């Protein structure tokens with residue numbers, strides 16, 4: 001579904017992501033793990049049209065989307081949820097959700113599915129997004145992305161600001177969506193959580209893919225255990 005080939009990207013002419021290769025198959029959940037500053041967000045931004053790559057290619061369902069504008073990539077069904085969430089704080093939960101929908105194909109079924117999945121959003125439908133708690137805002141950002149019925153959801157640190165139980169609940173909700181055919185690519189600091197959710201993953205270090213494997217292989221890898229799972 002997604003194929004990234006030798007992608008490099010950075011800022012002011014300095015690459016921070018170097019010749020990255022990875023892929024995500026239809027129906028898979030794939031994680032990118034890496035420490036602060038490793039380049040996860042930069043990689044996602046370069047894939048999703050928010051940053052022009054300095055070289056390399058990105059294919060989404062066979063279409064070359066390298067350097068394409070973000071709105072075109074979103075329209076093709078690749079949705080990115082940034083760690084900063086970018087909600088409209090003065091608008092209600094309901095209005096924020098509506099803004100995620102395709103204006104040409106409004107779909108009440110998707111709205112009710114999302115409200116079922118995140119009951120907190122249903123309860124607080126009329127509350128301004130800016131007054132929601134951090135965790136609630138995270139759910140709203142994911143819910144808004146889902147309103148467009150994406151084929152691939154790309155999540156940057158979805159557990160940030162979520163209490164452990166809420167983080168787990170958010171991943172359970174994503175698990176339910178996967179059963180309905182959603183493909184997910186996630187960058188996550190809480191590596192055990194990401195590992196319980198994903199089938200495969202890649203380790204990004206200093207902008208390079210250093211390791212890849214199934215969740216089990218990575219969980220058993222001594223480097224991963226030391227650096228990301230806190231096992232000595």
Ligand SMILES: Nc1ncnc2c1ncn2[C@@H]1O[C@H](COP(=O)(O)OP(=O)(O)OP(=O)(O)O)[C@@H](O)[C@H]1O
Nearest residue numbers: 011012016034035036037038039040041042043189
């Ligand atoms: N807008 C920018 N201008 C210049 N440098 C940037 C910019 N954004 C990120 N960087 C730098 O690029 C490198 C990679 O940052 P990036 O945000 O991609 O890392 P990350 O893996 O997402 O980290 P984190 O886990 O902390 O979110 C860092 O050294 C960072 O300082």
Ligand SMILES: [Mg+2]
Nearest residue numbers: 040041083156
């Ligand atoms: Mg980041």
